[in-house]
Amino acid sequence: MSSHDVIVLGGGCAGLSTAIASAMLGLDTLLLEAAPQLGGGTANASGFLWVGANHLHAAAGGNDTPEAVRDYLHYVAAGGADPARLQAFATQAPEALRFFIAAGIPFRLSPRIDHYGMAPGAMAGGRILDTPPIDASVLDAWADRVAVPAGPLHRLGGSEAVKLGGANSQAAWDAALVLAREAPGRRGAGAGLVTWLVGTALAHGVRLRVATPAARLVQEAGRVTGVVTAAGEVLTARRGVVLASGGYESNPELVDRFEALPGWQSMFPPGLRGDGLVMAQEIGAAVHVIGNNLSIFLGFRNPEEAPDLCRLSGTQELVAPHTMVVNRQGRRFADESFFQAVAPHLRSFDPARGERPNLPAFLIFDAQYGAGQSFAGRPPGAPIPGWVARADTLEALAVQCGIDPAGLVATAARFSADALAGQDREHHRGETPWGLSRLAPAATLGSIAQPPFHAVELHPTALASAGLLADSGARVLHVRGQPIPGLYAVGNAAARTETGAGYQTGYSLASGMTFGLIAARDMAA
Ligand SMILES: Cc1cc2nc3c(=O)[nH]c(=O)nc-3n(C[C@H](O)[C@H](O)[C@H](O)COP(=O)(O)OP(=O)(O)OC[C@H]3O[C@@H](n4cnc5c(N)ncnc54)[C@H](O)[C@@H]3O)c2cc1C
CATH class of the missing domain: 3.50.50.60 (FAD/NAD(P)-binding domain)
Structure with a gap:
């Protein structure tokens, strides 16, 4: 010991x-x-x-x-x-x-x-x-x-x-x-x-x-006096044990219990499994849930880069012109360029349909985006990889991804018209001071009109x-x-x-x- x-x-x-x-x-x-x-x-x-x-x-x-x-x-x-x-x-x-x-x-x-x-x-x-x-x-x-x-x-x-x-x-x-x-x-x-x-x-x-x-905390007469490691070693702490073991973002059971965000992917290493939470709960510690947590992002796994890690898209693809985010209805639901404006909509629930209207969400972009911007960290203009859905028409892309084709076509038409006019009348993309600090609003807008069209399913990821x-x-x-x-x-x-x-x-x-x-x-x- x-x-x-x-x-x-x-x-x-x-x-x-x-x-x-x-x-x-x-x-x-x-x-x-x-x-x-x-x-x-x-x-x-x-x-x-x-x-x-x-x-x-x-x-x-x-x-x-x-x-x-x-x-x-x-x-x-x-x-x-x-x-x-x-x-x-x-x-x-x-x-x-x-x-x-x-x-x-x-x-x-x-x-x-x-x-x-x-x-x-x-x-x-x-x-x-x-x-x-x-x-x-x-x-x-x-x-x-x-x-x-x-x-x-x-x-x-x-x-x-x-x-x-x-x-x-x-x-x-x-x-x-x-x-x-x-x-x-x-x-x-x-x-x-x-x-x-x-x-x-x-x-x-x-x-x-x-x-x-x-693996476990040791408690004597109500005081935490040490830990037991997974190998069974007992270590004593005279002044205190400090749990700095991170969150549980890579533990699907705890994510399901606390987050209720279907499709969650972790942006953290696999070792973040909520061990501290579990060890402390075993001896009566209180757990607190931050209501309406806004530290939620959208992202996707890049199979060529880090296949187990969700790559954040909110500050990259989602702020670039010629991209938009839609739900299964083919509708946009937030200003994509400000991820905290997106977060509350990911939790929306429609009781009449018994579903979350905005999960799954899809990143949609066209050939103009691929030609001038970076996708998944690749150099601007690099070919879009084969694991990304691709079609010559928006209707065909929608069918491939399970999105309503008419909805997607109508949304792209409206978004493209707004982009050409330089203002997103629906969700005011790029108009928050956060967005403006990096790009003028019009610079985040671009029509989605040139084939081929692409789609990637986006997943919620978050700080627990x-x-x-x-x-x-x-x-x-x-x-x-x-x-x-x-x-x-x-x-x-x-x-x-x-x-x-x-x-x-x-x-x-x-x-x-x-x-x-x-x-x-x-x-x-
Ligand atoms: C792409 C990205 C960018 C970010 N950028 C920023 C930023 O710029 N600024 C910012 O403030 N935040 C940022 N964050 C969030 C930030 O990374 C985390 O919130 C922060 O690192 C948490 O620190 P921590 O020390 O609590 O936990 P961690 O750094 O996750 O460390 C916890 C450690 O505990 C270990 N552990 C787990 N269980 C046990 C156990 N049973 N026994 C012993 N060890 C255990 C784990 O292996 C891990 O090493 C970013 C996150 C991502 C994904």
């Missing part, structure tokens, strides 16, 4: 941040990661953190205020936040940023903006941060134990990608420039952030173990709606309301009650870092 002050379960942003903070506060800290490599969903991320009223922005002349930050958080939360957790996140995130910079992670301002430009307190910059690319060789023997997803984003870095033309438009980047900036060990975006975190954890004496899933109910001190709450002594939940293992229903790039990673510090301080106190 080995004994430590703190045991952290999960090697993503939340777990590594907690472990770094615990070690820096003088606690003997062990981190267990179930997978053979560290990184979790964090490695897949673009690597942006959202921290309102931060000191880097202030030093650069920014005029953000705590009041504006709270206004913005309240708006985005759409009624789904716990005021105490929201307040803790708003006030402690800037503090956590300073703490982790002092720990050795060189966070910097990124050119990205707030999603909801229309919200009170929104800022057009200064709140999103990321880390510069890093060479994996700094990790020595640990270099191969960090997951690195496919694609240039994780070699270049998030802010670098934005400057090349957008983190989500990699196919449009200047290939020569990308090549010039690449180096064999270079890690950027989520993989880069994990590399920074692992290097910092090792430097501060955190003990890291991979391929060691925790449910997680452990934790208080503003990151302590897991029992179903009867009191904290379970010795048990903490951070990152996606906890319900997002600090940010609620809405989604803003960077909330998730910043929350993991912030509540990681809060938990570490509580355990050290």
Whole structure:
């Protein structure tokens, strides 16, 4: 039996941040990661953190205020936040940023903006941060134990990608420039952030173990005192166990139980199976579901790239001209260019027909799109792959996909006329401040008129709606309301009650870092 002050379960942003903070506060800290490599969903991320009223922005002349930050958080939360957790996140995130910079992670301002430009307190910059690319060789023997997803984003870095033309438009980047900036060990975006975190954890004496899933919590006289690994090893934690094991997005049973979104595909690694949720429920922890979760996206699996991973389409194909999204009736149902406008419609239910009118949904595009834009990360103009449905008429395409042919033809005609006039009268595509920050509305519009026509079924994918109910001190709450002594939940293992229903790039990673510090301080106190 080995004994430590703190045991952290999960090697993503939340777990590594907690472990770094615990070690820096003088606690003997062990981190267990179930997978053979560290990184979790964090490695897949673009690597942006959202921290309102931060000191880097202030030093650069920014005029953000705590009041504006709270206004913005309240708006985005759409009624789904716990005021105490929201307040803790708003006030402690800037503090956590300073703490982790002092720990050795060189966070910097990124050119990205707030999603909801229309919200009170929104800022057009200064709140999103990321880390510069890093060479994996700094990790020595640990270099191969960090997951690195496919694609240039994780070699270049998030802010670098934005400057090349957008983190989500990699196919449009200047290939020569990308090549010039690449180096064999270079890690950027989520993989880069994990590399920074692992290097910092090792430097501060955190003990890291991979391929060691925790299976069960040990409780003595009501207090969590350790864990049992899947191999049966008992590990003792004198100050606390921190669940940083992510969500359950890759566990179909839990997805069915909590999400009710048919056709769900996971955008996260297969190890995200809700282990923390299950282990904590076994000892009476409360689970909380964020109602009307807006962190839902549409995407599809690319069999040539990562056949098990849902590739997000909402910020790529869906904002490009000559594309639209329709339901089985062949009708559009939202502004495709603003994914949070799409999300609520995916949950619609029609009791008269006994069906969800907007699932499945289909991405429709024509030859003009294929000629000028990037599909599934391929270079613009590359042939559309054979696994995509194709037909010379919209009617034939509709029949192939089980879409109402008359509906699809009528929708394409209306959408094309609007596109030519430069305004989507039906759903106002591209007119939100978020859309406008990247493209003028007319630039997201284009007629769907030139054969061949293509269709891809789109699947809902999301940050899970449910997680452990934790208080503003990151302590897991029992179903009867009191904290379970010795048990903490951070990152996606906890319900997002600090940010609620809405989604803003960077909330998730910043929350993991912030509540990681809060938990570490509580355990050290
Ligand atoms: C394409 C994409 C881009 C994104 N971009 C951003 C972004 O820019 N900014 C942002 O804030 N969010 C972003 N996100 C969301 C973000 O990736 C996640 O919300 C975040 O990484 C969650 O961090 P975490 O530490 O809670 O969990 P994870 O990073 O998922 O880590 C959890 C870890 O726990 C491990 N684990 C599971 N069970 C056990 C067990 N029993 N024992 C031990 N270990 C276990 C898992 O293997 C995993 O490594 C993005 C997501 C995607 C898919």
